[in-house]
Amino acid sequence: MVGPNLKVLVVDDSALMRKALKTMLTADGDVEVVLARNGEDALDVLSREAPDVVTLDVNMPVMDGLTCLARIMAEHPVPVVMVSSITEQGAVTTLEALELGAVDYVAKPGGTVSLNLSEAAEEIRRKVRRAAASRVRPGSLTARLRRQREEAHAASRAGRAPRARAVPVAGGGTRPAGPSGSGTTDLVLVGSSTGGPALLSALLSQFPADFAAPVVIAQHMPASFTGALAHRLDASCPLAVQEVTGLVPVLPGHVYVARGDADVVLGRRGGDLVVRPAPAGAAHRWHPSVDRMVASAMEHVDPARTVGVLLTGMGDDGAEQMAQLKARGGRTVAESEETAVVWGMPGQLVARDGATRVLPADQIAAQVLAWG
Structure with missing residues (x-):
């Protein structure tokens, strides 16, 4: 439940990006930001600070964003917004993150950080607030449907039709x-x-x-x-x-x-x-x-x-x-x-x-x- 102030954990290995995101998110005056340098650091901060939302970089040393996200969903489920590059590989990784349970994503600006982040500030603030009001879905639906498909496949290989599901x-x-x-x-x-x-x-x-x-x-x-x-x-x-x-x-x-x-x-x-x-x-x-x-x-x-x-x-x-x-x-x-x-x-x-x-x-x- 989000209280009067929204607490956001910003996870990024770039000190410049952490500072820029903090400045942007606190502009409205009712957001508190805590920081982490990588996925391992984020898990430690998450357990102590109990943030309402996490913004999570994808490419980080020590522990990358996807590994950290999987741990968050398993250990401390909380809405996560991925901060991803707009490259083809960045898009693929972002989709993997969404399947793991991330609520949303924003494209990480390239070039001059201050200029691009200024242009993206409204979108990032909006998506973080939207995430705070969302339901965390740690991939349970995907896992359940995968089990159903595996059961149907096993039944087919055994020579029997899978049980029809009444709907x-x-x-x-x-x-x-x-x-x-x-x-x-x-x-x-x-x-x-x-x-x-x-x-x-x-x-x-x-x-x-x-x-x-x-x-x-x-x-x-x-x-x-x-x-x-x-x-x-x-x-x-x-x-x-x-x-x-x-x-x-x-x-x-x-x-x-x-x-x-x-x-x-x-x-x-x-x-x-x-x-x-x-x-x-x-x-x-x-x-x-x-x-x-x-x-x-x-x-x-x-x-x-x-x-x-x-x-x-x-x-x-x-x-x-x-x-x-x-x-x-x-x-x-x-x-x-x-x-x-x-x-x-x-x-x-x-x-x-x-x-x-x-x-x-x-x-x-x-x-x-x-x-x-």
């Missing part, structure tokens, strides 16, 4: 989740933000290779990270995953990740469904915009044959258009408050009476498959 459906009751549904879904749209990358990996890993509908994802991220996200999802799930960098046909059983710092829209070319990036516009606050993705989809795909899924994230992006999707006969899922890192976007969908189902994260994929 709740709209209108009450349950039905088993079939391998590829009943063919009533032409398109699945997924929106997520803070806490989303790890959940997307867990969600898509439950989809079978013969899942018939295409999936389009709008995850709030900069362009320097969405390519790495698509590559990571492609390696961890049975479906083919790609980043949307140009106009591409939408194919059954494929997953399309919107490119960061832009929006993604669906359309028709020669009668075939296509997806393409679109310049981020001032009409939408967050990008890639979930609302814009869903609105464009409803122009070209029968809403009654569309499924919308709104996952964890701050704000209300996607809530209005997914509520419209439901009103026009579509089916929607809002992640429940009990598992969401931040129950902003899905909570707003529920507030608009726009959710057909409100489900914890580990039941969402089964529900989508049941609707098939």
